[in-house]
Amino acid sequence: MVGYTVETKGLSYTPVVSGTSYDPNLLTTLNGTPDIISGGGNTVLGQPGPRMELKQTSSDDFRYEYDISSSDTSFTFVRISNGGFVGDAFVGEYLVFPANQVVIALRGSAGQRVKIEIQDHNKKKAFFVLHLQPYLQNFVLDFSAATVPAGFDPTRVAEITFVQDRAIGSPLLNDVIAVRTKGLEYVAPVPSLELEAIKADLIRSGLGYFAVGAGVDPVTHFPYDSMGANGVAPAKYTQPTLIGFYLQILGEVVKGTIDNGMTKAQALAEISAVLTSLLNVQTNYGWNGLIPWLNLEPLGMSEKKVALGDNANLAQSIVTMIGALEGAGLAAAQLDPIRNNAHLFINNQADGYAAFVDPVWGLFRGDYVWTTNPAAGTFQNYIDRVGNEFRGAVAFLRAYFPAKVPASVWDNLKIVSNNNYVDRDGNIIQNLAPWDGGAFQMFWPSLRNDELSFIGFRNVLYNQLATQLDYSYQNRIPGIVSASLIPGNGYSGAIGIPQISEANMDPGATNIIIGDVGSTYSLAAAMHIDPYAVLGWLDAIDFLPDMNGSYGFFDSARSNSDISYRYIGVDIASTVLGLTGNGPTDFTEYLRQHGLEAAYNQLYDSMSRKLSIAKTDSTLPNAPEFPDRSLAVFSNIASEGPINNVHTIPPVTTPPTPPETTLPFGVRLFYTDLMGVDSGHFWKLTQPYDAQANQLAISYSAPDSPQFVRIELKNSLGQLVYATTVSLQEGAKFSGLVIDLPVSALLQDVKEVCLVVDPQEGGDATGDFTIHAINFRHLASAPMTPAAGLSSSDVTTLPSGGTAEIQSSSPNSNLMKVSPGVYRLHFDVAGVNAYATFRIDFDPSNTGAGKDLSGFSEIVFGLDSSVADSVKIEIEDASGKKATVYASNVDVVRNYYKFLKSMAEERGVDMSHITSISVTVDGSSVASGDEVGDLRLEIGGL
Numbered sequence: 001m002v003g004y005t006v007e008t009k010g011l012s013y014t015p016v017v018s019g020t021s022y023d024p025n026l027l028t029t030l031n032g033t034p035d036i037i038s039g040g041g042n043t044v045l046g047q048p049g050p051r052m053e054l055k056q057t058s059s060d061d062f063r064y065e066y067d068i069s070s071s072d073t074s075f076t077f078v079r080i081s082n083g084g085f086v087g088d089a090f091v092g093e094y095l096v097f098p099a100n101q102v103v104i105a106l107r108g109s110a111g112q113r114v115k116i117e118i119q120d121h122n123k124k125k126a127f128f129v130l131h132l133q134p135y136l137q138n139f140v141l142d143f144s145a146a147t148v149p150a151g152f153d154p155t156r157v158a159e160i161t162f163v164q165d166r167a168i169g170s171p172l173l174n175d176v177i178a179v180r181t182k183g184l185e186y187v188a189p190v191p192s193l194e195l196e197a198i199k200a201d202l203i204r205s206g207l208g209y210f211a212v213g214a215g216v217d218p219v220t221h222f223p224y225d226s227m228g229a230n231g232v233a234p235a236k237y238t239q240p241t242l243i244g245f246y247l248q249i250l251g252e253v254v255k256g257t258i259d260n261g262m263t264k265a266q267a268l269a270e271i272s273a274v275l276t277s278l279l280n281v282q283t284n285y286g287w288n289g290l291i292p293w294l295n296l297e298p299l300g301m302s303e304k305k306v307a308l309g310d311n312a313n314l315a316q317s318i319v320t321m322i323g324a325l326e327g328a329g330l331a332a333a334q335l336d337p338i339r340n341n342a343h344l345f346i347n348n349q350a351d352g353y354a355a356f357v358d359p360v361w362g363l364f365r366g367d368y369v370w371t372t373n374p375a376a377g378t379f380q381n382y383i384d385r386v387g388n389e390f391r392g393a394v395a396f397l398r399a400y401f402p403a404k405v406p407a408s409v410w411d412n413l414k415i416v417s418n419n420n421y422v423d424r425d426g427n428i429i430q431n432l433a434p435w436d437g438g439a440f441q442m443f444w445p446s447l448r449n450d451e452l453s454f455i456g457f458r459n460v461l462y463n464q465l466a467t468q469l470d471y472s473y474q475n476r477i478p479g480i481v482s483a484s485l486i487p488g489n490g491y492s493g494a495i496g497i498p499q500i501s502e503a504n505m506d507p508g509a510t511n512i513i514i515g516d517v518g519s520t521y522s523l524a525a526a527m528h529i530d531p532y533a534v535l536g537w538l539d540a541i542d543f544l545p546d547m548n549g550s551y552g553f554f555d556s557a558r559s560n561s562d563i564s565y566r567y568i569g570v571d572i573a574s575t576v577l578g579l580t581g582n583g584p585t586d587f588t589e590y591l592r593q594h595g596l597e598a599a600y601n602q603l604y605d606s607m608s609r610k611l612s613i614a615k616t617d618s619t620l621p622n623a624p625e626f627p628d629r630s631l632a633v634f635s636n637i638a639s640e641g642p643i644n645n646v647h648t649i650p651p652v653t654t655p656p657t658p659p660e661t662t663l664p665f666g667v668r669l670f671y672t673d674l675m676g677v678d679s680g681h682f683w684k685l686t687q688p689y690d691a692q693a694n695q696l697a698i699s700y701s702a703p704d705s706p707q708f709v710r711i712e713l714k715n716s717l718g719q720l721v722y723a724t725t726v727s728l729q730e731g732a733k734f735s736g737l738v739i740d741l742p743v744s745a746l747l748q749d750v751k752e753v754c755l756v757v758d759p760q761e762g763g764d765a766t767g768d769f770t771i772h773a774i775n776f777r778h779l780a781s782a783p784m785t786p787a788a789g790l791s792s793s794d795v796t797t798l799p800s801g802g803t804a805e806i807q808s809s810s811p812n813s814n815l816m817k818v819s820p821g822v823y824r825l826h827f828d829v830a831g832v833n834a835y836a837t838f839r840i841d842f843d844p845s846n847t848g849a850g851k852d853l854s855g856f857s858e859i860v861f862g863l864d865s866s867v868a869d870s871v872k873i874e875i876e877d878a879s880g881k882k883a884t885v886y887a888s889n890v891d892v893v894r895n896y897y898k899f900l901k902s903m904a905e906e907r908g909v910d911m912s913h914i915t916s917i918s919v920t921v922d923g924s925s926v927a928s929g930d931e932v933g934d935l936r937l938e939i940g941g942l
Contacts, residue, residue: 019137244317437496
């Protein structure tokens, strides 16, 4: 082999600068509070541009996320400057570096590079390429280096530019780069008062759960697993993850970022009490230092089992709490005893974690269980997926116990992803697949560690939030789907999005995922991904008046009427920690203080690079209108059975599912021969349901579709009150259809739902299909349509004392009584935001008294107009709560409408103290050119 050496001169060369240990005290302070801007482009005209997002969080910190994979010639930049060039002349204040160097701190994925161009007033540029690591490092940019052009003036610098392109040799085409410098111009974004209010309210309410004597046991100082509304019926047992979350909350109280009413001294004392109890439990009930779930009255093991994941969560939460205390400026006498006991507890667990490592696969087992002798137990299950809630804690155990816990527990975790989800606009979203499709498995790790700083996980988290919000948007679910209580039933871990569940990826799998129950705790845990989207959804959910109780939102719901009226401790803690968002900062502080940051972040970086999930272009939807009332058929079955020749195929369950039985997650229906007769399945409800103006939502899969099915609704007497035929798409998987039910008195008493395959209506010869859910849901905005069979004799006579008046944006509008009980509203709604309102005022003196209309089950009134085809009806109580509906199909011939008492009460309106009823015509009520006209209203009692 022959070696050659080539020597030449004059080639361009940019040195690669390696970082040194991070020291914030050495960073350069920029003069003049320079601005920061970002952008991107392509050096070739017509070629696609990059993705670039800049976020500045303080005068010292910013980060940018970029993706230049779209083109070989795309680039991004971030520029720091006190001015700009006008022609060849710089206008503004120069950046001055008299020490002939700049020191900044950066982090990115291991081996990633950033090119920095520093330009002086003569447009001479000094170039540096920085070699990054997945933790902050200081970088010294030395202007005396041989590669800096002669005559470069460090005392008259015009701008500093951070550049990403393919020429600099980064191994990845996308990354998130964190930069720390000093002295940048920064104006904090002005928060939305409404969104900040819902955030503060949920934090305040949630902290009430974690008060000693309320949701915290006064003896052990461990929090209770759950409580009913108003704190009744506490479940007096607990678990390690919940205890850890409580310690994180207390750490934030000491740090001053959470106010739960405790002083700093009281919070420190409470932390000490919790740690003392943990050490006691570890001694008396632990297995190799790991603790089980615990009964609290009296204290003891809840079951003869220890779970790896819960103990790992607890350990990581404990050090996150320590990180908060270490950042709180405590004296050694305050900090050291707590930190010592915390480390003692964790160190006592070392042998337990080592024992959980499977010698063959190198992975953690999930549980250790025994019957009588703890030494003779067996291991069950594995923690073997990245897509679970324990991943951050697994990485922590490897970093903290390198001699006890092998790298394989992290390196061997399996990455499972799918492209099964299609959003409302037809975009396919790739997701890391949680086993049950639940949100908390994706979002909970970020309650402690900073996953957003790793581009692979950053993409995973955004895609998951986009998927979760889109799914809830399409299905009008108040919250996102995750393990929770089921309204009217117990707790289920199998709640999620069926399409993205790993359990459903096997083509032969039977779906057991429930996908129609929303919860808010995992939504709050996603706030770090997009605070405005998350708080916007939480604010919209807050408009469901029955969702809120003593400690914030109840655990889960389908609507304002279908709610699990109970609180689960870990879910409340998830809400508090997610909305405060300090866990990642505290955990990073701990890692940095204890020399573990590099080891931990290298683990995360290595896994992040394996994920290979591109960020979706799908946008996050705003919250939809949520149902004010609903009924889930499969959670309210009194009896059911087959109709002729369609039968069920029960899933494999323990104990076995009886034939012809629907489970909460659905039923599989099958037939090979209809024998020429209507066949199907019926479900009788536990109670009658008012289905007027409801949506009937059906979720189904149809590998062998019956093609057409007839949906029949029957009343308590078994009489048919409604029927319609719909088609089920062949080969559909987790598809949905929505039937808009009319306003009809016949639908006030729906007691039975039937699904019928009729061979005379196109029912196929064979069928194999699953109905996952059938849900009635009513929206407050559902238009009232004319009620059949009503006339002037049915019109309601209101109590005396109401006065008729007009409110209008136009002086041309007027009100006149044209005959007994009939009023004519002449309107002119030609202007922008124009309106004309006929208002019945029951409180003209503004005393707040109002009228008692609670004795009316419905208010019947008549409407007619030659030009207005819809009007807004609004009823308001003395507290200002309103119920608004829209009357549609207004015609030249008078029609009669029913405003149901239940419609108002479901919106929180007190019908015993009504102050006004309003009927409004606005621009949406009329067609263009018909802005002037008359509306006649028939109502009695005025």
